[in-house]
Amino acid sequence: xxxFVHYQIKSYIQSLKFIPPASLFLLWIFILYTYDNAPILSSxxxxxxxxxxxxxxxxxxxxxxxxxxEKYILFFQLGRKEKYLIGKWLSIIVISLPLHAFAIFYPxxxxxxxxxxxLPLILISVSSHVIFSFFGILIGTLFSATKWGTKKYSWLSxxxxxxxxxxxxxxxxxxxxxxxxxxxFPPVFTVIKHMEEGDEILFLESLFTDSIFVxxxxxxxxxxxxxxxxxxxx
Amino acid sequence: xxIFKARKVSKEIAGVKVLQDISLCVSQGETxxxxxxxxxxxxxxxxxxxxxxxxxxxxxxxAEMNIGYVPEHFPxxxxxxxxxxxxxxxxxxxxxxQKINKKIESYVDVFAIGEFLQTPxxxxxxxxxxxxxIIQALLKEPDLILLDEPLTGxxxxxxxxxxxLLQAFANNTTIIxxxxxxxxxxxxxxxxxxxxKGKIISDSFVEIKEKLNIIKAKVPQNSILxxxxxxxxxxxxxxxxxxxxxxxxxxxxxxxxxxxGCSIIELKEMR
Numbered sequence: 001x002x003x004f005v006h007y008q009i010k011s012y013i014q015s016l017k018f019i020p021p022a023s024l025f026l027l028w029i030f031i032l033y034t035y036d037n038a039p040i041l042s043s044x045x046x047x048x049x050x051x052x053x054x055x056x057x058x059x060x061x062x063x064x065x066x067x068x069x070e071k072y073i074l075f076f077q078l079g080r081k082e083k084y085l086i087g088k089w090l091s092i093i094v095i096s097l098p099l100h101a102f103a104i105f106y107p108x109x110x111x112x113x114x115x116x117x118x119l120p121l122i123l124i125s126v127s128s129h130v131i132f133s134f135f136g137i138l139i140g141t142l143f144s145a146t147k148w149g150t151k152k153y154s155w156l157s158x159x160x161x162x163x164x165x166x167x168x169x170x171x172x173x174x175x176x177x178x179x180x181x182x183x184x185f186p187p188v189f190t191v192i193k194h195m196e197e198g199d200e201i202l203f204l205e206s207l208f209t210d211s212i213f214v215x216x217x218x219x220x221x222x223x224x225x226x227x228x229x230x231x232x233x234x
Numbered sequence: 235x236x237i238f239k240a241r242k243v244s245k246e247i248a249g250v251k252v253l254q255d256i257s258l259c260v261s262q263g264e265t266x267x268x269x270x271x272x273x274x275x276x277x278x279x280x281x282x283x284x285x286x287x288x289x290x291x292x293x294x295x296x297a298e299m300n301i302g303y304v305p306e307h308f309p310x311x312x313x314x315x316x317x318x319x320x321x322x323x324x325x326x327x328x329x330x331x332q333k334i335n336k337k338i339e340s341y342v343d344v345f346a347i348g349e350f351l352q353t354p355x356x357x358x359x360x361x362x363x364x365x366x367x368i369i370q371a372l373l374k375e376p377d378l379i380l381l382d383e384p385l386t387g388x389x390x391x392x393x394x395x396x397x398x399l400l401q402a403f404a405n406n407t408t409i410i411x412x413x414x415x416x417x418x419x420x421x422x423x424x425x426x427x428x429x430x431k432g433k434i435i436s437d438s439f440v441e442i443k444e445k446l447n448i449i450k451a452k453v454p455q456n457s458i459l460x461x462x463x464x465x466x467x468x469x470x471x472x473x474x475x476x477x478x479x480x481x482x483x484x485x486x487x488x489x490x491x492x493x494x495g496c497s498i499i500e501l502k503e504m505r
Contacts, residue, residue: 003325014313027400070309072286073370076301077326234288 001087004078008091011065018095021057025050033107037114044125045195047103047164052132052188054099056158057139059092075233083147085229089137089222096133103129128191131214134167135186138221146228155164161185169193189218235262237299237378237408238283241337243292245282245432252278256292265400265409267423275432276412277306277382281412284380299378302371306412307383308363312355316347316366319355320373327374334373341369344395360387368396371402373484379403379443381411385418394481397421419482447484449477450500474499 010019028050032043057078066074075081107113121188139161164171165185171178190210238260245253253275260266260283268276279498281287282294284301312319317338324334342348345365350358355366364387371379379400385393393415400409400422413419419440428436453473465479475496479487484501491498 003322003328007322010318011313046267067309067311069305069307070312071324072281072305073303073309073367074326075286076284077323077370077374079300079327152359233286 001083001090004074004083004087005091005094007074008065008087009064009094012062012091012095015061015065016063017065019057021054021061022099025054029106031105033110033112036112038107038112040113040117040121041124041195042114043107043113044103044128045192048125048128048132048192048195049188051096051099051103051129052136052166052186053162055092055096055133055136056140056162057136058095058136060144060155061157062088062092062095063141063144081230081233082226083206085141085226088145089141090142092137093133100126100129100133124194128195131191131218132188134218135188138186138218138225141229142175145232146225147232148228186221187214190214235297236260236295237262237297239295240282240289241293243282243289243294245278245287246290247278252432253282253380254291256282256434258283258427258434258437262297262406262408263406264425265404265423266425267419268410268412268427268429269414269419270412270429275429277395278432279427280380280410280412281427282381284378298372300376302374302376302379304367304371304379304384306382306386308355308360308367310356315352315354316358316362317351319366320369323370324373327377329373337373338369341372343477344399345369345392361389361392364388365392368399372399375408378408378410381409383412383414385413385415394484446478447481447501448460448500448502449479449484449487449491449498451475451477451496451498453491454495 029047032038032046032050071084074084078084078087104122108117139158142161143150143158148157159173164182165188165199168178168182168185168187172182187210190213194207194210236259238258240256240258243253243256243258244251256279258279268279270276278287280291283296284303285296288294294417306364320338321334324338325331329337342351345368347362347365351363352437355363358366364384368384371381381400384396384400388396397418400411404422410424411418411421418450425439426435427434450470451474453475455473467475470476477487477491481503488498488501
């Protein structure tokens with residue numbers, strides 16, 4: 001699997017497709033920390049949203065790296081189609097590592113926060129970046145490696161899902177009926193709500209239950225993606 | 235042992251039936267040529283056998299196999315050099331570094347692509363890409379080789395090299411190929427499956443006839459013919475010899491004749 005990840009990363013770098021999403025992400029972080037004394041958790045919350053968009057973009061470009069024939073050759077070299085999908089996910093994770101590092105360490109190095117960082121704050125911030133990058137992989141895979149991805153408007157659909165998932169709370173407040181379908185979108189607010197009330201972490205029961213919910217959401221979604229991918233590639 | 239069995243299999247893609255009522259059994263070690271016109275379903279059948287396609291209707295059984303696949307058109311946009319590509323692809327299939335180097339070297343020699351090793355694949359000619367396509371499949375040391383129009387874009391010399399290589403593999407590997415080329419069918423595949431409009435219209439066995447070449451050469455002295463006792467030779471006039479050699483041995487015999495100072499007058503296929 002590591003050889004396939006190596007192949008993917010090398011191919012991705014040579015394609016230069018990483019430049020637009022990575023540049024936009026860096027710009028976002030620079031702008032976010034233009035002024036000093038930024039609140040820790042909400043700043044990391046904003047950079048997590050940036051990661052969400054960027055990783056969706058990166059995922060869609062990583063899945064579009066190969067044309068059909070190259071993909072078939074890789075299926076046979078790997079032996080199983082699932083290995084191809086999992087290898088792609090691992091490649092996206094490796095590609096996203098420098099972005100995570102930049103999002104976490106840039107404000108620390110430039111001393112942009114108003115308070116001091118504690119271990120729990122760092123843990124919450126790192127977790128939120130990781131969770132949002134998984135959300136990004138989810139959306140990116142759904143619209144580029146399943147039958148949904150073959151539709152003409154896959155990029156538009158991906159953006160729509162991201163916007164709906166980010167604005168789910170407001171939509172639900174506007175019309176409670178929206179709750180009936182909004183649960184299907186990545187639970188952005190379930191994560192972000194713990195980062196918008198100052199820099200004190202309240203270890204409430206809700207943090208634990210929300211973590212379990214997000215974890216289950218991710219496990220079920222990734223399992224469904226494997227099924228959808230296999231259905232497309234059959 | 236059967237490695238693939240299909241019973242009344244049909245495959246539908248975007249509402250179009252590309253394969254219909256396919257019933258087929260492939261045994262280990264067989265060499266099969268699938269022939270048919272363009273769009274008849276040859277490539278779809280090979281994809282079904284390899285597992286790229288799963289049936290929409292009907293049942294199939296596939297043995298767990300190590301499969302090498304040569305696509306009809308090698309991908310256009312691979313950015314790696316030939317050398318990088320072959321090393322990366324061999325590592326993906328789980329081959330050890332030391333073994334990879336030797337194998338790649340030998341195939342690069344056979345296909346004479348040494349001078350292009352550092353050239354990005356996307357800038358290579360169609361023929362070179364096709365050679366790389368064949369090498370990547372063979373590097374895997376597969377139990378089953380699937381070749382979709384393997385001779386497309388190759389010159390005659392390379393075509394005979396590919397045939398020779400496949401003949402060598404045919405001893406202990408199952409080979410399934412789609413082709414329009416009669417030469418592949420007559421020299422390699424004793425079993426021929428013909429498809430039309432997604433259906434198998436015939437499945438037959440033929441006897442493989444060894445193709446012969448006739449080489450006419452001027453020899454400096456008749457005594458050197460003793461060096462060539464292993465081939466069918468006839469002195470047709472003073473210092474002129476005609477030899478009949480199997481197609482696959484032609485290169486070797488030509489080399490010997492030239493080393494002995496003979497000049498080649500004619501080389502033709504025996505009909």
